Amino acid sequence: MRADGTVPGRISRVEGTVRIVGAGLLGASIGHALMRAGVDVALADTSRSQLRLAVDYGAGRAAAPGDAPALVVVCVPPDVVADVVEAELRAHPDAVVTDVASVKLQPLRELRERGVDLTRYIGSHPMAGRERGGAISARSDIFVGRPWVICRDGETSARDLALVESLALDLGAVPIEMTPEEHDRSVALVSHVPQVVASLLAARFVPAAAESLELAGQGVRDTTRIAHSAPELWVQILDANAAPVVEVLDALAADLAELSQALRRTDAPGSRRAIAEAIRRGNVGVERLPGKHGQRRHFVSFVVMIDDTAGQLGRLFGDLGELGVNVEDFRLEHSPGAPLGLAEIAVERSILETCVEGLEARGWRIASTDDD
Amino acid sequence: MRADGTVPGRISRVEGTVRIVGAGLLGASIGHALMRAGVDVALADTSRSQLRLAVDYGAGRAAAPGDAPALVVVCVPPDVVADVVEAELRAHPDAVVTDVASVKLQPLRELRERGVDLTRYIGSHPMAGRERGGAISARSDIFVGRPWVICRDGETSARDLALVESLALDLGAVPIEMTPEEHDRSVALVSHVPQVVASLLAARFVPAAAESLELAGQGVRDTTRIAHSAPELWVQILDANAAPVVEVLDALAADLAELSQALRRTDAPGSRRAIAEAIRRGNVGVERLPGKHGQRRHFVSFVVMIDDTAGQLGRLFGDLGELGVNVEDFRLEHSPGAPLGLAEIAVERSILETCVEGLEARGWRIASTDDD
Known part of the structure; x- marks a missing residue:
């Protein structure tokens, strides 16, 4: 296009x-x-x-x-x-x-x-x-x-x-x-239940102390981003797809109850294993989601430190352009009160070295890469 | 720095x-x-x-x-x-x-x-x-x-x-x-429970059909990103902070059960209101999280279409630099199979117009902005 x-x-x-x-x-x-x-x-x-x-x-x-x-x-x-x-x-x-x-x-x-x-x-x-x-x-x-x-x-x-x-x-x-059935079950899993989960989690911040929320990082911000969605629309979507959504929610509630039980009695035999297993299954599940181009594993990322001033990102991407680097993914991380940001850049694995060396030669400070 | x-x-x-x-x-x-x-x-x-x-x-x-x-x-x-x-x-x-x-x-x-x-x-x-x-x-x-x-x-x-x-x-x-108590309650809410929720949600993708997961978009990817975390570390963290984590998980489980109940009987009086209220409380909660510089409301974002080729982001950021624009946040969205990406750029509200007009004058295609 x-x-x-x-x-x-x-x-x-x-x-x-x-x-x-x-x-x-x-x-x-x-x-x-x-x-x-x-x-x-x-x-x-x-x-x-x-x-x-x-x-x-x-x-x-x-x-x-x-x-x-x-x-x-x-x-x-x-x-x-x-x-x-x-x-x-x-x-x-x-x-x-x-x-x-x-x-x-x-x-x-x-x-x-x-x-x-x-x-x-x-x-x-x-x-x-x-x-x-x-x-x-x-x-x-x-x-x-x-x-x-x-x-x-x-x-x-x-x-x-x-x-x-x-x-x-x-x-x-x-x-x-x-089929309509396949569609509805699929969106319950990858869209409607994530919306419910993000909204319910974010709703827990309503009564929290402001100081507690100060400790929030990128992780929880990502987890709850879609909690910004409109109630008017979602009440209709959830209503119309209630059965498949309830099915996934019930399975999730059972998982939650099991984990909560394990956390109540962490000394009991098998408890720690149940906790570790829940996190490990999350590792496996999230890896199954398609990434950009549906092939996230071909990409590796590295981090560049940038000043919080106009032109810095321009210089960075200008340099990347000169190096012939196609940026596959980009995330700018910036925390409250920080004088600078961290630019996480994903590129094809094959050009990682050229890319990092080229940027360093141009004076950029690169943190260790994710190439492992 | x-x-x-x-x-x-x-x-x-x-x-x-x-x-x-x-x-x-x-x-x-x-x-x-x-x-x-x-x-x-x-x-x-x-x-x-x-x-x-x-x-x-x-x-x-x-x-x-x-x-x-x-x-x-x-x-x-x-x-x-x-x-x-x-x-x-x-x-x-x-x-x-x-x-x-x-x-x-x-x-x-x-x-x-x-x-x-x-x-x-x-x-x-x-x-x-x-x-x-x-x-x-x-x-x-x-x-x-x-x-x-x-x-x-x-x-x-x-x-x-x-x-x-x-x-x-x-x-x-x-x-x-x-205090240690304040700290532990705070991280249970903004770090440990989000980890558990993201992991349990992602674990639900393990038995799913690959075709279902094909429908996944940026929303669920964000919601489950931290499910990549290491089980060895998290079993220890959750074990050590079990009581505050269980407290939040139980509250969340109660919210989940309430919503599930409403979805089971969407015709019952108050059901639709309960669903809408859950999503609305999520709106309020997520707005309480501090953003970049702790002042996300001062920023507005707009979207630029970019080709998936080397140098495009360089040209974009070069132009932004020339316009004197300080990029507050940046997100590159790119879907499986897409020949181009969408660059969402956040800037201070006061410079939005200059920024959009300047980029359009330089030939960039800008979608409607979030200035509402």
Whole structure:
């Protein structure tokens, strides 16, 4: 993809008008991205002010009565997805209708119970979002490189499937096929339960003394970062995916109770082993998460000390550029009151030595590397 | 502090030999930092190979029988701290003895029970560490800007306290006084329980399907990052601080059970409110954590799209440097298979506009900012 957001040698694959129902964060972000790709985007929203905002922000034009969309993308809150999908299927008999809700089984079940003909409906879910919602937070880039789950079924035609896949591809996402059940169990594990855990942990800081929280480091900041998420959205997601979430939460509660029991009686036989085993299983589990490029093990990191002044990072990255180094990951660590920061840089293992030697030759102070 | 690690206009405040017992990650890191400051560092370790490694890595010289240290820093695993502190107080009757263990009450209680004269002992705890242990991972910079808790008591002389504070200051840390009880309750909340939670959550990924984990995004990666920590160390920390940890874990387990109950009966009166309230309390709690410079609210962030090629970050930071922009925080987000990354940059609110306009004028593609 080029800096202007277009993909070299490729034109948009979605043809015809795309109607987006719900001009919040996801709807407006999809609209933005499609507009950049030259697609005619017709926006609809029950809130006139939200719609006007999204149009003002360049996410599309307001939908008109005569629109004949090829594709309808339903981007409304989880609890009204079924209603809106049903209405859109009825209103646009030639359109493929998809939705982007975080939960896939509940709306499908609801539509089936109502006896709606779902031949032209394909549920989908882009694994993208932000802590903040609303058209005002929309960004055309949030789908780039992210998985976009598509839940086809036996009735789905190849042509209709291709249209939804094109949408995902146009937005820079990676289409992945799953059943609604697989999808919902997966997101319970890697998204919904982590949200619950981060929120409950962060909630424990509410009654804490400010001095206690002063001791917080990067670890707990990372662990609770997503606790910034919006309650309004999450109550709907958790409600709609309650069964798979409860299943993981119960397993986690059992693990917690077991560990707590071991900690109550650390002298009892097997207690220390149970504690060590819990931490070790965490090691194994976290290693299974895909990293950047899905291949984190090829990368090693090192740390450079930088002054807290303008231009220092520019000089550092300028030097890295001159050395021909492609930075795979970067983390700036900076603690309260510190006069300088630590820049942790990940590079491919094969160029680590060149990189560290080159930076040292240019006067940078490098701490020991993670090359072990 | 300057790039060579020394602080302008200030010489090391620790005078005389510093004896470090235990040449693992913390011991060797302290040794490194003191050596840079020109202090005579005498290292001791029960493992000859660990000691040799630390000496080879420049963390100090091997301790000699005639050493008369002014300060002894005990950097051994939590479960032998009391033994070593007692032995060091006896062996060096003129030295102040401190330790850096993650738990402060248990060793103190043990020493008191043995009737050891603790006039010259001051427990301390630098809030620093790494996921990896051992002298091989030592870094002189890990204390920079981090809190260093010092637990004085009524018997502590001003001179002895000043010596331990000097150690912290020499290493770039920020000394904070606390009682052992305050310290242990604080680290249970902001360090030990987050570790347990991250480990138990990550352990849930062990039996998961690889396809499910493919959907993982930055949120869950952040939430479980510290699950990489070493089991050997954590079993000791959790054992030594079991009571305060259990207290927080039990509160968390009760919160979890309450939420799980609400999710089981989302139609029951008050259920949805309980779910929303849990997420909202998480919002409030996470906002209480100190950020960079302890004042995260003064900063706003924006996102720049960058190609995944060498030199791009250099050009970006070069441009930021030319614009006179001091980057307060930086996060590079990069997903599996993506041809480009998103650089999230935090700056002071007052310069956001200049910064975004300046970058756009230089051809950078900026997404909407977080200025709301």
